Amino acid sequence: DDNVLVQGVSGDKTGLGYFGFSYYESNADKLNLVAVDGGGGCVKPSEQTIQDGSYKPLSRPLFMYVNTKSLAEKPQVKGFIDYVVANSAEIAKIAKIVPLTDAQLQTSKDELAKAEGA
Incomplete structure:
Protein backbone atom coordinates (compact mmCIF):
# COMPACT_ATOMS: atom_id res chain seq x y z
CA ASP A 1 0.00 0.00 0.00
CA ASP A 52 10.20 12.32 -22.21
CA GLY A 53 11.81 9.24 -20.64
CA SER A 54 14.76 11.07 -19.11
CA TYR A 55 13.79 10.04 -15.55
CA LYS A 56 14.95 6.48 -15.97
CA PRO A 57 15.24 3.78 -14.84
CA LEU A 58 12.67 4.68 -12.16
CA SER A 59 9.81 5.51 -14.52
CA ARG A 60 8.26 3.46 -17.25
CA PRO A 61 5.66 3.83 -19.96
CA LEU A 62 2.36 1.98 -19.84
CA PHE A 63 1.16 0.31 -23.02
CA MET A 64 -2.17 -1.01 -24.20
CA TYR A 65 -1.95 -3.78 -26.80
CA VAL A 66 -4.88 -4.59 -29.05
CA ASN A 67 -5.44 -7.73 -31.06
CA THR A 68 -6.03 -6.46 -34.61
CA LYS A 69 -8.48 -9.27 -35.38
CA SER A 70 -10.56 -8.35 -32.34
CA LEU A 71 -10.31 -4.68 -33.28
CA ALA A 72 -11.71 -5.45 -36.73
CA GLU A 73 -14.34 -8.00 -35.72
CA LYS A 74 -15.62 -6.81 -32.35
CA PRO A 75 -17.20 -3.35 -32.30
CA GLN A 76 -16.99 -3.22 -28.50
CA VAL A 77 -13.18 -3.52 -28.68
CA LYS A 78 -12.96 -0.68 -31.21
CA GLY A 79 -15.39 1.37 -29.13
CA PHE A 80 -13.34 0.86 -25.99
CA ILE A 81 -10.05 1.78 -27.69
CA ASP A 82 -11.61 4.82 -29.36
CA TYR A 83 -12.93 5.92 -25.96
CA VAL A 84 -9.54 5.52 -24.28
CA VAL A 85 -7.75 7.46 -27.02
CA ALA A 86 -10.35 10.25 -27.08
CA ASN A 87 -10.33 10.57 -23.28
CA SER A 88 -6.71 9.75 -22.45
CA ALA A 89 -6.00 13.00 -20.60
CA GLU A 90 -9.04 12.65 -18.35
CA ILE A 91 -8.33 8.96 -17.75
CA ALA A 92 -4.74 9.78 -16.78
CA LYS A 93 -5.99 12.44 -14.37
CA ILE A 94 -8.46 10.07 -12.72
CA ALA A 95 -5.91 7.23 -12.59
CA LYS A 96 -3.29 9.65 -11.25
CA ILE A 97 -0.74 8.79 -13.91
CA VAL A 98 1.33 11.07 -16.10
CA PRO A 99 -0.63 11.83 -19.29
CA LEU A 100 0.61 11.41 -22.83
CA THR A 101 2.14 14.38 -24.58
CA ASP A 102 0.38 15.61 -27.71
CA ALA A 103 3.05 13.90 -29.82
CA GLN A 104 2.65 10.60 -27.93
CA LEU A 105 -1.13 10.78 -28.33
CA GLN A 106 -0.73 11.40 -32.06
CA THR A 107 1.60 8.41 -32.33
CA SER A 108 -1.05 6.30 -30.60
CA LYS A 109 -3.69 7.53 -33.05
CA ASP A 110 -1.40 6.80 -36.00
CA GLU A 111 -0.67 3.28 -34.74
CA LEU A 112 -4.38 2.66 -34.20
CA ALA A 113 -5.16 3.85 -37.74
CA LYS A 114 -2.50 1.46 -39.08
CA ALA A 115 -3.97 -1.41 -37.05
CA GLU A 116 -7.45 -0.64 -38.33
CA GLY A 117 -6.13 -0.78 -41.89
CA ALA A 118 -4.37 -4.10 -41.35
Whole structure:
Protein backbone atom coordinates (compact mmCIF):
# COMPACT_ATOMS: atom_id res chain seq x y z
CA ASP A 1 0.00 0.00 0.00
CA ASP A 2 1.61 3.23 -1.16
CA ASN A 3 -0.11 5.24 1.56
CA VAL A 4 1.60 3.11 4.21
CA LEU A 5 4.91 3.58 2.40
CA VAL A 6 4.45 7.36 2.31
CA GLN A 7 3.69 7.38 6.03
CA GLY A 8 6.74 5.26 6.82
CA VAL A 9 9.14 7.23 4.64
CA SER A 10 7.86 10.61 5.78
CA GLY A 11 8.30 9.55 9.41
CA ASP A 12 11.94 8.53 9.01
CA LYS A 13 14.60 11.15 8.22
CA THR A 14 16.71 8.52 6.44
CA GLY A 15 13.75 6.67 4.89
CA LEU A 16 13.69 5.84 1.20
CA GLY A 17 10.74 4.56 -0.78
CA TYR A 18 9.64 3.97 -4.35
CA PHE A 19 6.08 4.68 -5.48
CA GLY A 20 4.15 6.45 -8.20
CA PHE A 21 4.77 10.11 -8.91
CA SER A 22 1.17 10.97 -8.02
CA TYR A 23 1.83 9.89 -4.44
CA TYR A 24 4.72 12.33 -4.28
CA GLU A 25 2.52 15.10 -5.69
CA SER A 26 -0.15 14.38 -3.07
CA ASN A 27 2.44 14.36 -0.29
CA ALA A 28 5.05 16.87 -1.50
CA ASP A 29 4.95 18.65 1.85
CA LYS A 30 6.23 15.48 3.58
CA LEU A 31 8.61 14.01 0.98
CA ASN A 32 11.74 14.87 -0.99
CA LEU A 33 12.47 13.79 -4.54
CA VAL A 34 15.54 11.83 -5.56
CA ALA A 35 17.36 12.63 -8.77
CA VAL A 36 18.68 9.59 -10.64
CA ASP A 37 21.47 9.25 -13.14
CA GLY A 38 20.39 6.96 -15.95
CA GLY A 39 23.57 7.74 -17.85
CA GLY A 40 22.95 11.34 -18.86
CA GLY A 41 23.41 13.14 -15.55
CA CYS A 42 21.11 13.45 -12.55
CA VAL A 43 17.44 14.06 -13.34
CA LYS A 44 14.62 14.75 -10.87
CA PRO A 45 11.18 13.31 -11.57
CA SER A 46 8.58 15.66 -13.04
CA GLU A 47 5.72 15.27 -15.48
CA GLN A 48 8.07 16.37 -18.27
CA THR A 49 11.00 14.08 -17.37
CA ILE A 50 8.64 11.13 -16.97
CA GLN A 51 6.95 11.88 -20.31
CA ASP A 52 10.20 12.32 -22.21
CA GLY A 53 11.81 9.24 -20.64
CA SER A 54 14.76 11.07 -19.11
CA TYR A 55 13.79 10.04 -15.55
CA LYS A 56 14.95 6.48 -15.97
CA PRO A 57 15.24 3.78 -14.84
CA LEU A 58 12.67 4.68 -12.16
CA SER A 59 9.81 5.51 -14.52
CA ARG A 60 8.26 3.46 -17.25
CA PRO A 61 5.66 3.83 -19.96
CA LEU A 62 2.36 1.98 -19.84
CA PHE A 63 1.16 0.31 -23.02
CA MET A 64 -2.17 -1.01 -24.20
CA TYR A 65 -1.95 -3.78 -26.80
CA VAL A 66 -4.88 -4.59 -29.05
CA ASN A 67 -5.44 -7.73 -31.06
CA THR A 68 -6.03 -6.46 -34.61
CA LYS A 69 -8.48 -9.27 -35.38
CA SER A 70 -10.56 -8.35 -32.34
CA LEU A 71 -10.31 -4.68 -33.28
CA ALA A 72 -11.71 -5.45 -36.73
CA GLU A 73 -14.34 -8.00 -35.72
CA LYS A 74 -15.62 -6.81 -32.35
CA PRO A 75 -17.20 -3.35 -32.30
CA GLN A 76 -16.99 -3.22 -28.50
CA VAL A 77 -13.18 -3.52 -28.68
CA LYS A 78 -12.96 -0.68 -31.21
CA GLY A 79 -15.39 1.37 -29.13
CA PHE A 80 -13.34 0.86 -25.99
CA ILE A 81 -10.05 1.78 -27.69
CA ASP A 82 -11.61 4.82 -29.36
CA TYR A 83 -12.93 5.92 -25.96
CA VAL A 84 -9.54 5.52 -24.28
CA VAL A 85 -7.75 7.46 -27.02
CA ALA A 86 -10.35 10.25 -27.08
CA ASN A 87 -10.33 10.57 -23.28
CA SER A 88 -6.71 9.75 -22.45
CA ALA A 89 -6.00 13.00 -20.60
CA GLU A 90 -9.04 12.65 -18.35
CA ILE A 91 -8.33 8.96 -17.75
CA ALA A 92 -4.74 9.78 -16.78
CA LYS A 93 -5.99 12.44 -14.37
CA ILE A 94 -8.46 10.07 -12.72
CA ALA A 95 -5.91 7.23 -12.59
CA LYS A 96 -3.29 9.65 -11.25
CA ILE A 97 -0.74 8.79 -13.91
CA VAL A 98 1.33 11.07 -16.10
CA PRO A 99 -0.63 11.83 -19.29
CA LEU A 100 0.61 11.41 -22.83
CA THR A 101 2.14 14.38 -24.58
CA ASP A 102 0.38 15.61 -27.71
CA ALA A 103 3.05 13.90 -29.82
CA GLN A 104 2.65 10.60 -27.93
CA LEU A 105 -1.13 10.78 -28.33
CA GLN A 106 -0.73 11.40 -32.06
CA THR A 107 1.60 8.41 -32.33
CA SER A 108 -1.05 6.30 -30.60
CA LYS A 109 -3.69 7.53 -33.05
CA ASP A 110 -1.40 6.80 -36.00
CA GLU A 111 -0.67 3.28 -34.74
CA LEU A 112 -4.38 2.66 -34.20
CA ALA A 113 -5.16 3.85 -37.74
CA LYS A 114 -2.50 1.46 -39.08
CA ALA A 115 -3.97 -1.41 -37.05
CA GLU A 116 -7.45 -0.64 -38.33
CA GLY A 117 -6.13 -0.78 -41.89
CA ALA A 118 -4.37 -4.10 -41.35
